[in-house]
Amino acid sequence: MDLTTDYMGLALRNPLIASASPLSWTVEGVQRVADAGVGAVVLYSLFEEQVRRDAAENARLIEAGSESFAESLSYFPDVAEDEPGPRHYLSVLERAVAAVEIPVLGSLNGVTPGGWVDFARQMQDAGAAAIELNIYYLPGDTRISGREVEDRHVEVLRSVKEAVSVPVAVKLGPHFSSTGAMAMRLDEAGADALVLFNRFLQPDIDPETLSVVPQIGLSHPSEARLPRTWIALLYGRVRADLAATTGVEGPDDVGKYLLAGADVVMTASALLRHGPEYAAVLLDGLSDWMGRKGFENVAAARGKLAVPAEADGADYERAGYVGALRAANMSDYASWKA
Amino acid sequence: MRVTVDGNEATASVAYRLSEVCCIYPITPSSPMAEFADEWASHKRVNLWGGVPTVVEMQSEGGAAGALHGALQSGALATTFTASQGLLLMIPNMYKIAGELTPAVLHVAARSLAAQGLSIFGDHADVMAVRQTGFAILASASVQEAHDLALVAHASTLVTRVPFLHFFDGFRTSHELNTIEILTDEDIAAVVSDELIQAHRGRALSPEHPFIRGTAQNPDVYFQARETVNPFYAAVPDAVEDAMARVAGRTGRQYHIVDYSGHPEAERVIVIMGSGGETAKETVAALVASGERVGVVQIRLFRPFPAEALAAALPATVRRVAVLDRTKEPGSMGEPLYLDTVAALSEAAAKGVRQAMPEVFGGRYGLSSKEFTPGMVRGVFDELSADQPRRGFTVGINDDVSGTSISWDPTFDIEPAETVRSIFFGLGSDGTVGANKNTIKILGDEEGLNAQGYFVYDSKKSGSQTVSHLRFGPKPIRAPYLVSQASFIGCHQYGLLDRADVLGPAAPGATLLLNCPYPPDEVWDSFSRPVQEQIIAKGIDLYVIDASRIARDVGLAGRTNVILQTCFFAISGVLPRDVAIDRIKMAVAKTYGRRGTEVVEKNQAAVDRALEGMHRVEVPGKVTATRELPRVVPDGVPEFVRTVTAEMMAGRGEALPVSALPVDGTYPSGTAAYEKRNISEFIARWEPETCIQCGNCSFVCPHSVIRSRQYDKSHLKGAPDGFRSARLDAVGLPDARYTLQVYIEDCTGCGLCVEACPVETPGDPVRKAINLTERVPLVAAERENIAFFQTLPATDRSRVDFGTVRGTQFLEPLFEFSGACEGCGETPYVKLLSQLFGDRLMVANATGCSSIYGGNLPTTPWTKDADGRGPAWSNSLFEDNAEFGLGFRVAADTHAGLARRRLLELRDALGPELVDDILSAPQQRESELRAQRERLAELKRRLDGVDGTVAEDLRSVVDFLVRRSIWIVGGDGWAYDIGSGGLDHVLSSGRNVNVLVLDTEVYSNTGGQMSKATPLGAVAKFATSGKTVVSKDLALQAISYGSVYVARVAMGADPQQTLTAFREAEAYDGPSLVLAYCHCISHGIAMRDGLDQQYRAVESGYWPLVRYDPVVRAAGGNPFMLDSTRPRIPLGDYTNRELRYRSLQNTDPVEAERLHGLGEQQVLRQWDVYEEMATRGAQRFAADARKEQ
Known part of the structure; x- marks a missing residue:
């Protein structure tokens, strides 16, 4: 069975991609996922806001107690003052790229225009095969209009596209008044792929400790319907490749996404739930299914149940x-x- | 190239470039030189020959000197940096290095030696203590000179083969920022000869051409051999002059081994060395200009003493000479420079070089960074004009005991008008000093401007005050003394107006910039009467800004530095306003750039907001205030506290006369209680309704501000309204009440109590039974409450359950209100010692944080109980603490033995029954100790009726019949490094001493240098790339003796285990070692999370809680008790919360991962070892082979 495919111009051995998750926090984790057979890995997301917060926190800790007592005018060597930039991320990226055969994509969640561009460039320099822009604004901000949110998406994409030569994917959320129009705008602005959809952080509440638990739950197959529908709708209407994410649990879910028109299918939840080695189960199941249905290659299955472009x-x-x-x-x- | 640096950096810059090996050890004020070397090496900065010097931290200065000696003998160009006691520890090696004619340079930030008290500040006592070692000694007087003469020293030692000690004044020069011209590599290369380096290498030990060096010599040849070196020393003065000439040839800066300046026909001359020479030179210039025939001789080469140059430098017209020494040698004919000068001039006269011998008078000045000002210089010249000038005089103090002090005019001012002088008052925490350092760098970088900065800190580590002295001017600034007659005063904390004489140093017409919470139209009315008077009398131009609010608004709460710096630039006019603002923004970007854009943006915003928020205030023409300044100490304090301690607290200690001070360094206990510092806006407040009276908050309070009492409800009669009380939570005591009183004026708001509180308030679970709340609204009422609380009866110690945390809250702490960091991880342990054993406690305290917060004047926290008993505390040195404490023990044992012997001799006279009871009394439980004290009271009564020498003898040692608790306390720098040998020996002695190691895993007091307790993967100074060796397991080392009680504790993880360990250690009749995990500001944590981090350290298996009790082994049980559970959280859950670990993840992620992985393995390995030990049979541990003593 020929599972090879192409995503944003990257030749993949199969259409299954491990999406950003704790599995890719370490080089060993990336290696495990790659060994399990996936076609590519998206590294965990680099959050600019986190980087900035860490920087401010470190600055505060370094200053605490300094210049107060004649014997101890500082408590840390000079190097501790270095900005806690994305060096750790870039180091993992660089080593992961060197360690595995498959493409490794960087995932970036920026805040400032400068942050998006600088970090994207640094990811490219570190060897990222492509960059996935993990754009979302805190849904709690009630002052930003829908139009502004949309414009920002486009601005971010444009600026990053200008700054890097590797392909750039946009992972977007489903909560636009017109998701289709948004997808078209991003397509026009040069997105090499659209990744559908981002899952907004929905923290839980612990009634025992009366605290908010910043935990993100794993996704379920039922959640795949929304992105699948949108992929079916966008298939053939956008130049950009389409990547499906959310709700992949079994081989069937992969197949369903392909039928709807996805170029690649991403999963984190299934790999987290069952272990990275589960990728092999998904891929075997995909081959079986394609065999049973008479699809000789991925392209044969892709978009079979998409909305025809002319409809x-x-x-x-x-x-x-x-x-x-x-x-x-x-x-x-x-x-x-x- | 011009740069603005301090003396340490100026010196290290040259030393580093001319060294292949740096052997280092931290000691104030020289530590930054070692830190620079280490940091540059970690950045792979190269020396003059393209190599990165090897920087090796040793376990002590003795170790550093040994390594230095070895490196030199192996042919390396090697150096070290030190001061004070550190230099003393190098003496043995200095004799060796000099005796073997080895080129080497020691750079010393000269500092006082510990005598009647330790001092970290500058004088020449340390350097003078090594003048006999055979090292040449070169003195620098300024930052520029320290830079230049460092080169002269390195060049000259190669030429002469005589090792050099290059020194400059600690703090005054080592920490003064000044604009200097920096030597380029080419300059340095032009002065140092490569050929001589080859020659040095050629003399090194080598198996390729072996020889023996370091023989043992006998009476036949030792003497002659000692005299062989004379020609080498004779060549030194010329060699140094030659090097100085070469430096001058490159730079135009000409120095001489002896420099004279002043009137060519001077009659009165001062001879001086070090930074004081700069003051003298400037003053002489001013006096000569006004027609006086005076001069100054600056000695730069002190050893070999340049007798001929001195005689030649002194004009023939000189009649009287004052030689000023910055040291004190009790019992001598005079201090060293004086004696050398006398000898040199008398020889010159004898040889006929000089026609007549001038009269020479010796004097002392500037000990421990005591100010030395132009007024004092003139005072010395005036003294020389007297009919009978005093010999052995002092200047700068009021010696009303021996009458040595001469008078001087403190208002005498010689500074040029074009020098802008400014003083800034702030707190350590508000960033004032950092901003001023920035200002100096900004202005120092301006073409045609020179800048100088010097910073004065107070003696506390929390809430400390800082005073910054800044000068700017078109000419190089040579004024190594504090600013007076300032034209600009910045008061960055409104409250300081009431506590410090902020306007005292203001010149008439000066500008005062005040950070204050009041709007411009209300600020005048907020001032006290004396402040209003000063403002009017001096015609002060007043500006105000609510910088604290602006800082909060821009997200920099508490950091007002950039805002006030901007105001300074806007008002002072040192630069055109637009240029100044531009420069500040550039500096902000540079300073904070590495810390992230967020930080930069906030600070840039602060600059803009500052200009909008500053207002000039119209000063009314008359005083309207009736409010006086608050009193320093309350009424009714002891005489010494009122007349001496309070003066020091108020910043007037300079004016105390000699007679006011104790002759032998003995000070009263408990003075911290008089200093109500009110340093935190937020303080702890108790909620009686929800409190379960567990005592956790009081147990962990680092500042002893949380006190509990239980009492009968009848005592509540007369309680102030609002005095909080709850029913005592105890069965069978229905009328008993409980109060937990917070001493809010001493509270630092650290919040550890809140973190330790297990209570959840129903309906508001975030709220605890103790919470932080605003201080100001509560102060007045709480003062009354505290006063009432103190009238409640203290809980009878013999009725307290010592075995529970809950019980200990009723034990009065005899260590209170120290100036340790807010939320200190050490002091809760220290306090616990004082609670459990305080009335019979003797503490030998190693130098370090605990000796500073425990014993730094003006006020100290060790105190006494209502009976007048309490801990007897002393600090000897850093390296000798275990031995010092052992001395306490053997003396106590000896005197207890003597007392027992005398008691038996007087058995019949004193009553056999009483004597037998005393001699056989058990003394473990508190009730038993109390019974013994009662017996001794009776014994003393009976002794009053007995005459004779035996009775006298008994009377002098009778107190030893109460069992003393001897504790040896210190940090890991002491226990793991410098005092390791002594500690090991004392633990092996079998003697009943208890060792408490306050383990912060780093040299905290000197600013976070690596010790052998520093964990694998942590970043510290001297381990900038992460420590690559696991920390030493001191517990296992001690356990191997079999006779040592050992415990590892962490209060934040298991307070009950801590308590048990302390009590078992104390009860054990032999040596005990308690290793206490202490969170620390140097870990890079929010101190409020300290207890949580302790918990994580234990839960992750990094710091297993253990106890090893030889008594259990003797009883046949397994003496090794593992008190914590198997690792339950990943190591990263503990380490990732600390900057010391996170820092490496940022700078070298791969190495951080590698070391973290090794750290995880180490935790598991250690756990395996401990777990195996916990399951062994008793016989598999070493037996305690001591016989009963």
Whole structure:
């Protein structure tokens, strides 16, 4: 079975990509994921805000107690004052690139225009095969209009595209008034791929300690429907490649994404849940399924169930929606309990 | 090239470039030289020959000198940096290095020696103590000179083969920032001969051409051999002159081994060495200009003493000479420079070189950085004009005991009008000093401007005050004394107006910039009467700004430095305003650039906001205030505290006469209690309703501000309104009440108590039973509450459960309100010692943080109980503390033995029953100790009726019949490094001493240098690339003796285990070692998280809690008890929260990962060893082979 494919011009041995997750915090982790057979790895996200916060915190700790007592005018050697920039990230990236055969992509969550550009450039220099822009603004900010959010996405993409020569993907969230239009704008602005979708940080609350738990849950297959629908809609309508992420649990989920039109399928949850070696299970299952369905290669399956480019998307959606309603009305409630 | 650097950097810059090996050890004020060397090496900066010098930290200065000697004998160009006691520890090797005619240079930031008290400040006592070693001694008087003469020293030692000690005044020069011309590599290369370096290498030990050096010599030849070196010493003066000439040829800066300046026909001349010479020279110039025939001789080469040059330098017209020494040699005919001068001039006269011998008078000045000003110089000249000038005079103090002091005019001012003089008052925490250092660098970089800065810090590590003295001017600034007659005063903390004489040094018409919370139209009314008077009398131009609010607004809460710096530039006019603002912003970008854009942006915003927020205040024409300055100490304090301590506290210690001070360094206990520092805006407040009275908060409080008492409810009669009290949570005592009182004026707001509190308030679980709240609204009421609380009966110690944390809260701490860092990790242990054993405690305290917060004047925290008993505390040195404490023990044992012997001799006279009871009394439990004290009280009563020498003898030692608790306390720098040999020996002695190691894993007091306790992978000074060796397991080392009680404790992880270990250690009749994990500001943590980090250290398995009790082994049990659980969290969960580890992840991620991985392995390996030990049989541990003593 030929699983090879192409993503943003990168030749991949298969369409399964390990998306940004704690698995790629270390070089060993990246190696494990690569050994399990994935086609590429997206390194964990570099958060500019975290870098800046660390810098401020370190500066505060270095200053604490300094210039107060004649014998100890400082408590740290000069090197401790160095800006805690993304050096650790870049070092992992650089070593991961050297350690594995498959492409390693950098993932960047910036805050400032300068941060996006500088860090992206540094990732490229460190050997990133491509850069995934993990753009999201804190949904808690009620002052920013939808238009502003959209403009910022485009601005960030443009500036990074200007700064680097490697391909640039945009991982975007689903919460736009018109996700389709947003996707088109990003496509026009030069995105080499669109990654659908980002999952907003939705912290939990611990009622025992009465505290907010900054934890992100693993995704479930049911969550795949939204990105899958959008991929089906965008397939053939955008120049950019389409990457699916969220809700991949079994080989079927990979296949479903391909059918909808995804160029590549990303997963973190399944690998975290079952271990990186689970990638092999997904890939074996994908081969089996393709064999059973008579798909000789990935391209043969890709977009089979996408909305045909010539059809009107709204019609298709409405049709699907109407169909779903009808199904609901005709079934007894028992079928919904699952 | 011009740069603005301090004397340490100026010196290190040359020493580093001319060395292949630097053997280092930290000691104030020389540490920065070693730190620079280490840092440059870690940055791979190369020396003159393209190599990176090898920098090796040793375990002591003795070790550094030994390594230096070895490196030199092996042909390396080697150097070291030291001061004070450190230099003394090098003496044995100095004789060797000189005796073998080995080129070498020691750079010394000259500092006082510990005598009646330790002092970190500058004088020549240390240098004078090595003048006989055979080293040549070269003295620098300024930052520029320290730079230039460092080169002269390195060049001359190669020429002469005589090793050189190059020194400059500690702090005054070592820490003074000044604009200097820097020597280029070419300059240096032109002065140092490569050929001589080859010659040095050629003389090195080598198996290729072996010889023996370091023989033992006998009466037949030793003497002659000693005389062989004379020609080498004779050649030194010319060689040094030659090197000086070569430096002058390159730079135009001409020095001589002896320099005269002044009137060519001077009649009165001062001979002086070091930075005081600069003051004297400038003053002489001013006096000569006003027609006086005076002069000054600056000695640069002190050994070999340049007798001929001195005689030649002195004009023939000189009638009287004052030789000023910056040291004191009690019992001598005079101090060294004086004696040498007398000898030189008398020889000159004898030889006929000089026609007549002038009269020579010796005097002392400037000990321990005592100010030496132009007024004092003139005072000395005036004394020389007297009919009978005093011999052995002092200047700068009021000696009303021996009458040595001469008078001087403190207002005498010679500074040129074009020099801008400014003084800034601030707190250590507000960044004032950092901003001023920035200002100096900014202005020093300006073409045609020179800058100087000197900084004075107080003696506390928390809430400390700083005073910055800055000068700027078109000419190089040579004024090594504090600023007076300042034209600009910055007061960066409003509260300092009430505590310090902020306007005292202001010149008439000066500008005062005040950071204050009041708007411009209200600020005048907020001043006290004396401040208003000064403002009017001096015609002060007043500006105010609420910099603290602006700092909060821009996200820099508490850091007002850049804001006030901007105001200074805007008002002072040292640069055009626009240029100045531009320069500040550039400096901000440079200073904070490495710390991230966020920090830079906030500070840039602070600059802009400062200009908007500053207002000039119209000063009314008359005084309107009736408020006086607050009193320094309350009424009713002891006489000594009122007349001496309070004066020091108020910053008037300079004016105390000799008669006011104790003759032998003995000071009263407990003076910290008189100093209500009110340093924190937020303080702890107790909630009686929710408190479960567990005592955790009081146990962990580093400053002893949380006190508990239990009492009958009848005592509440007369309590102030608002006095908080709760029912005592104890069965069977329905009428008993409980109060937890916070001494809020002493609280530092560290928050450790809040972290330790286990309570959740129903409905508001974030709220504890003790919380931080604003101080100011509570002060008045709490003063009354505290006063009332102190009238409540103290809990009877014999009824306290010593075995529980809950019980110990009722034990009065006899260590209170120290000036340690807010949230200090050491002091809770120290306090616990004082609570458990305080009334019979003797503490030998190694030099370090604990000796500073424990014994730094003006006020000290060790105190006494209501019966007048309390810890007897002393600090000997850094290296000898274990031995010092052992001395306490053997003396106590000897005198206890004597007392027992005399008691038996007087058995019949004193009553056999009482005597037998005393001799056989158990003294473990508190009730037993109390019973013994009662017996001794009775014994003393009976002794009053007995005459004779035996009774007298008994009376003098009778107190030893109460068992003394001897504790040897110090940090890891002492225990693991410099005092390691002594500690090991004392632990092996079998004697009943208890050792408490306050283990911060770094030299905290000198600013965070690596010790052998520093963990693998942590970054510290001298381990800038991360420590690559695991820390020493002192516990296992001690356990191997079999006779030592050993414990590893961490209060934040298990306070009960800490308590148990302290009590077992004390009860054990033999040596005990308690290793206490102490979180520290040098770990790079928010101090409030300190206890949490202790917990993580234990939970991760990094710091297992153990106890080893030989008593258990003797009883057949396993003496090794592992008190903590298997590692339950990853090591990273502990280490990633500390900057000392995180720092390496940033600078060298690969190495950080490697060391972290090794660290994880080490934790598991250590755990395996400990776990195996915990399951062994008793017989597999060494037996305690001591016989009963």
